[in-house]
Amino acid sequence: MSLGPHLLLAIMEGTVSAFVLAVTALGLSLVFGVMRIVNVAHGEFFMLGAVLAWWLTSLVPEAPFWGFMLALAVAPLLVGTIAIVADRFVLQRLNYQPEATIVATIGLLYILQQAVLSIYGPEARPVVAPINFRIVLPWFGYSGYKLVVVGAAILLLLAAWYGVTRTRFGLIMRATQFDGEIAQAFGIPVKRVYAAVFALGAMLAAAAGVLVVPLQQAHYLMGLDPLLLSFVVVIIGGLDSLKGTIVAAFIIGLSDGIISVFFSPTLAKIIATLAVALVLVFRPNGLFGGKVR
């Protein structure tokens, strides 16, 4: 294939992964931004979304479209509930102390992953895409569902942006983010805000998992990649900047798509991880984030 179409395909692939990544990473970024904690179990929420999507779609085998809609609506809610339970019984008890929280979420990672292994099993299971068509370009064909994923991700990102900037809850959230103690003094139920934000972050990851599962398959080990990539995105984008997160998702998604077409994909991943470490060391607020409060 000549360079032009080759690049076009790389850009299309990069765009799709960028949007999925943006939704996943946004969840991580919200949680870090408001609660100041790093959730290592974030990838498992993504995986749970995918696995629950398999389960929910298998309940209505005769109507894959409605089964998928059911999954898209219900899976994030279930995952959000799990997150609220985790927040109430683990994170709250630790008083959101950053280091203890990381260790606890590592524990949560293994508990969720291994629970899925024992209940759902070690197999990779497919989920039928709700809309299945193939786009034919002169040089190659492309999955139409991937464009649906992009559309759905845009809607989710818009909804998140609206929620954060234009609603009362968003205002409360930003106030809590700005200073938890002062917010408390003004009568904001900080604990409940935290629980809601943690659930919201988990739901975004789960929604991304549901969207992706027709492209991949639901598998108990699928949470690791989105976790690491979300770290990369959130760190490069700035730890509490929503805009930065989305811009970084595009940089990482597109560059991963393009670099790995021309170089080795493993090398691309090595470079990205090292870049993140260095950004964190030398520009702790990311390349796009604002200055520390």
Next chain:
Amino acid sequence: MTPALRARRILLLHGGLALLLLLCQFVLPDYHHTNFVSIMVLAVYALGYNLLVGYTGLLSLGHAMFFAAGLYGAGMGVHYFAWNPVVAFIAGAAAGLFLAVLVGLVALRTSGVAFMIVTMMFAQAAFLTTLYFNDVTHGDEGLTLTQAARSFALFGTVIDLTNPAIRYNLAWLLLAGALAVMLLVVLSPAGRVLIAIRENEERTRMLGYDVRRYKLAALGVSGLLSGAAGAAYVLFFGYVGSSFAAIPYSIYPLLWVLLGGVGTVAGPVIGTLLMFYLIEIARDYSSSYMIVVGAILLVLVLFFPKGIIGSWRARGQGWIP
């Protein structure tokens, strides 16, 4: 408590622990005999990890890279250059030290959560590197060392590292040595500076100590012990593959140290032993045995943050180092 009494008690506790492990070889059935070799080697890794987290307050999520540096340093030396196992062991430990200093020069500019993420990212890059250089590391598949390559002559006698008795006693020697190093470091003036850094970094700096250098030294020794453990592991068991560099091997030492007691010398040894058998027992019941790792991490963080030895120390046994 007088210093002499404290010294005697410290000697009794740690000497007793070491003696007990030495004597275990005479009563353990074959399978557990081999398990104890792993446990003692992994305990050295845990000790190295604890020096950083327990005495300097730096929580690393990427120690697998130092452990793997020891494994690959020693393993590839034997596999490709037919190094004598003694040389390979030294090379492996040195690889751990070298990598730790290198990482430290960059990562120690951060602390707290940022340090955790930075070390995790470096370790992930190291893991991917073992996959990327597939041609020499054989990635996932790994390298195996032949039985012949794992024996050497010392003063005219052949020492075969695949012999269970020799392997056990060498592993014990390594552990005893590491315990001694830890006690020396922790009880020395330098060790007290490290603890001061953990308790209050700002104040220590204002007292005129070069905090960065102490931290770098602690990370270096930590990497050295981790590398030594990795090197011993590959020489005793003859296999190195990329799964040793993967994330679980960064989580395990954290778990061992938390269970045994952060910032105690004996804790990591106890923690490694208990955790090894907890996982072993869980394996008999379910394929999803790693759930034990998750559950114990949660329980420790929530209800038992001091760990076993740490809780003992908190009950009026302040002499425990």
Next chain:
Amino acid sequence: MNQKTPRSGAKKSLITRRSAIKTIGAASALGLAPGYVRYAQAQTSEPLKLGFQLHSTGIGAAYGRWYDRTTQAAVKLINAAGGIAGRQVEIVTEDDGTDPKRGAEVVEKFASQHKVDLVFGTLFSHVVIGSAPRAGELKMPYFVVSEGYHVASGALNRYVFQPGITDVRSQVSSMAPWIAGNLGKKVTMIFPDYAFGHDHRDFFTAAIEKQGGSIAALLPIPPTETSYTKYFPQIPAETEVIYHVMVGPGVLTFVKEMGEHFGSQRPQIFGFIDSLEAVDLASPGLEFLDGTYFWEAFPRYAGANQSAEDKFYREHVGVDGNGASTADAKDISTFSHMFGCWETLYVIKQAIEASGYQGPADKAKLIEATEALTSFAAGNEHPQGDKLFDGKRHQCYGHQFISKVEGNKLNVVHKTSIEDGQYENDTDYTKQSL
């Protein structure tokens, strides 16, 4: 844990003394592991213990599930027919998580805790390569079902055998003439970037060049990959045949994305069924596979002229004529690999009975008896077909099949002869000491 039976004398005084003291201290040590069972030197009346190294979890899990079912079915039959050399067979299963490091530990556990007579059943080549040296050190007969070339290449040791499934080198060598003659000569290969894929790369390249063909491009896929579309542009336009082989949880994604990319304007496609083991051919997105070809070791779909042994085998394992579980038509088997467990167990039976094996002291006799085998006849014990066995290489060689996808089914279009898969090498494990 009563070790009254005398061990190999006072040759190693340390060990013997240890065993003596062991009896005293054992009770305390026992408390450490609940799974610890009493053992003694196997007596002839006691069951024969076979350690089954299984990929229950990890990337090999889909294979593991079916390796287990096949093994249990074969053992049930063997025991019902009186066992092996009059002894019942007991299978001791340990999960290795499809991890080579754990694989070596599992072999150790079989030897020193379960005290099994031999170990069998490993599939993934990296696990075999990690475990085999330990088996050799422990002098533990190790019968793998992996199709890797590592056994016949001479890279492992005298204790490792692969008597139930043909190796990759032989498989790909026998495919090349048919591919060059029927599909095309310019081939692009897509394969996993580790040992198993490298065997495909090296031996298929050599085999197709021998047929006057050439390799247009090589596309190694890293083992951590989850999305494949970005690799397809690297397939050169002059490619006449795409040769693909993929393993692990991502196989369905791989094949689907290949279909989306090419649609109907595709070159010829020839795949190893590994790319679709445990995957339903009727899965949405796989329609484009219609008219493509697959290598199969054992045809998944029972054709019109199904043999009696094929019928017998499917019935006992619980597989229907479409290669799916009789309990769940959606549960597709790994039909082209799992027969290896069944056949390996019957080879073990044959070798043990020929050697007069009584217990672990007779392991050398067992190895030599296995090496003395030369061929296996088709039948209920070898449902995949007749095979030759090379005692020097510790490897068997059988027929291979090429099937065409037609209407969501695989129909056999070609069956190779055993000679098609012959190659030269000078491996001779019998020269190694025991």
